[in-house]
Amino acid sequence: MPIRKRSSVRAVAAAAICVTSLTALGAGPASAVRADGPAPSASPQRDTQPERTDSQSTAPTQQQSAKHTVVPGDTLWDIAQQTLGNPLLWEEIYTPNQQTIEDAARRHGFASSDRGHWIFPGTVLTLPPKANPPKAPDETVRTKANGSPAARAALARLQQNIRNYVAQNTGVYSFLNLLAAGRVVLITDAPANVVSQLTNLSGAPESEVQAIRNILVIRGTVDLTSRDADEPPFKGGGGIQAGTSGCTAGYAVSDHVGARFMVTAGHCFDHEGEEVTTLSGRPYGRVYDKEAALDAARISGESYAGRIFTGDRDSDTIPVLGAGDPRALPEGFAMYCFSGLTTGESCGNSVVSTGDQLCPKDPGFGCVEGVTTLYGIRGSRHGDSGAPLYVKGNGGAFIRGHILAGTATEVPIPGTGLSVPGFVSVALPWSQVANKFGVNIVTGLEGVDMVPNSAGTTG
Incomplete structure (x- = not known):
């Protein structure tokens, strides 16, 4: 399932740049929902713990900080917030990774990513130097x-x-x-x-x-x-x-x-x-x-x-x-x-x-x-x-x-x-x-x- 650039969920674990997947991966483009469409609501669950998968990353070290592997639940908006301190800087991630993101979109049956509107688990992104929040x-x-x-x-x-x-x-x-x-x-x-x-x-x-x-x-x-x-x-x-x-x-x-x-x-x-x-x-x-x-x-x-x-x-x-x-x-x-x-x-x-x-x-x-x-x-x-x-x-x-x-x-x-x-x-x-x-x-x-x-x- 593609991951949307906006209107997604950020499930925060202490000091970790990883997002928990709350839904199963879809079968293909037919299951895609645009980010500007309505998002489902959910009631808070007091005892619910976020699930982890083997593909999820842990908090990056200094050596790993230049790369980010997309995991289920990620968006460019959230990645920019987590790594640059400002979600409005998502284009600073999209622009240097445009070819990588567009190639991944085509592999998943999309004509394009719609400027990072869709991103996919497993895509490795190169991150710009961290901005000072x-x-x-x-x-x-x-x-x-x-x-x-x-x-x-x-x-x-x-x-x-x-x-x-x-x-x-x-x-x-x-x-x-x-x-x-x-x-x-x-x-x-x-x-x-x-x-x-x-x-x-x-x-x-x-x-x-x-x-x-x-x-x-x-x-x-x-x-x-x-x-x-x-x-x-x-x-x-x-x-x-x-x-x-x-x-x-x-x-x-x-x-x-x-x-x-x-x-x-x-x-x-x-x-x-x-x-x-x-x-x-x-x-x-x-x-x-x-x-x-x-x-x-x-x-x-x-x-x-x-x-x-x-x-x-x-x-x-x-x-x-x-x-x-x-x-x-x-x-x-x-x-x-x-x-x-x-x-x-x-x-x-x-x-x-x-x-x-x-x-x-x-x-x-x-x-x-x-x-x-x-x-x-x-x-x-x-x-x-x-x-x-x-x-x-x-x-x-x-x-x-x-x-x-x-x-x-x-x-x-x-x-x-x-x-x-x-x-x-x-x-x-x-x-x-x-x-x-x-x-x-x-x-x-x-x-x-x-x-x-x-x-x-x-x-």
């Missing part, structure tokens, strides 16, 4: 050091104390703890006697005790934060609801068989299988799975695009170009944005700390570990939960996670007796979602999705 602005700056070993160790002890307390007193108080400018910071609405109990590090090394004595306690409640009429394919940053709970869609991902999902905050839903709609009542899908320990959920059942809303509530969308984790950058690099149902787009946020702990004031949740804390002048509010966190660059957005919670606060200016009003937002980094659910980011350029909607190959 675009880098997000936060990837070009060296991260800053945050805290001494003693401060980090003291924070870890404090987090364990809070974890134990929340396990016995869930939903009573809220806690957000982090390192800021090397100092342990605790934002909480717990009374002084509880804070004193939690910050008691008796038995710890003196350096850690001293670090916790220097703690900055900020009074505040860290609330879970909850575009209005999005249409399919649905985009990140749009308003969604389940029952009476309003939240924000995060970003689209795909699994190893190409099935797509929309990621958002887990606390927006009561249970798996729950129906989700837009604020205007349009069906959005169902909760496919929900991970309480991460405060993350995936929605499935409709089409989801690699784009996100920006600007105010009535706004345009921009393509998603990639994904990675937020980074604690030096002062002056306040480049992180989120795009929520209530707040709209809020940019100019800086990462205060990574690897933090969030224990929201909600009886249905314990603590979420490994979160990122951000500071800005326009913070997340009720309705913004699940909103995509991203950094802009190269005409699009690089996903960095999704918003979980936020609080208004005033940050003291040391030695002045003054404070600066602002907002703290808490986000779950991209890597935690990717690792837990085994997914890849869905990207899109100029309305063209780089990862197709279909979960099968036609033939």
Whole structure:
């Protein structure tokens, strides 16, 4: 069966440039289906594992990187994405391999490949030098050091104390703890006697005790934060609801068989299988799975695009170009944005700390570990939960996670007796979602999705 240049499935295995065949090979040209025809849909299968065949290639070494043998499921579009970092560069593969591709098409009974529209398993392609994929602005700056070993160790002890307390007193108080400018910071609405109990590090090394004595306690409640009429394919940053709970869609991902999902905050839903709609009542899908320990959920059942809303509530969308984790950058690099149902787009946020702990004031949740804390002048509010966190660059957005919670606060200016009003937002980094659910980011350029909607190959 020929393989189409566009609208195919990319089944990604870690660090491997190989695509799994989801259908049997056809008998000949009569079974061919053009790439611009309709593609079949498929429901996500939670336990389905990609099959392997002896003809499939593994991740190429440097010595093998100049060649690629076409396997079932491959397209020039996908090969360009995997080897050049941009599917729109497929012609850079077709042009130097034109004779090889056309000869293979004729051997399989086709008059031509239609400029690489059809390619066939076993065809050996010569690849151009790998292009450098675009880098997000936060990837070009060296991260800053945050805290001494003693401060980090003291924070870890404090987090364990809070974890134990929340396990016995869930939903009573809220806690957000982090390192800021090397100092342990605790934002909480717990009374002084509880804070004193939690910050008691008796038995710890003196350096850690001293670090916790220097703690900055900020009074505040860290609330879970909850575009209005999005249409399919649905985009990140749009308003969604389940029952009476309003939240924000995060970003689209795909699994190893190409099935797509929309990621958002887990606390927006009561249970798996729950129906989700837009604020205007349009069906959005169902909760496919929900991970309480991460405060993350995936929605499935409709089409989801690699784009996100920006600007105010009535706004345009921009393509998603990639994904990675937020980074604690030096002062002056306040480049992180989120795009929520209530707040709209809020940019100019800086990462205060990574690897933090969030224990929201909600009886249905314990603590979420490994979160990122951000500071800005326009913070997340009720309705913004699940909103995509991203950094802009190269005409699009690089996903960095999704918003979980936020609080208004005033940050003291040391030695002045003054404070600066602002907002703290808490986000779950991209890597935690990717690792837990085994997914890849869905990207899109100029309305063209780089990862197709279909979960099968036609033939």
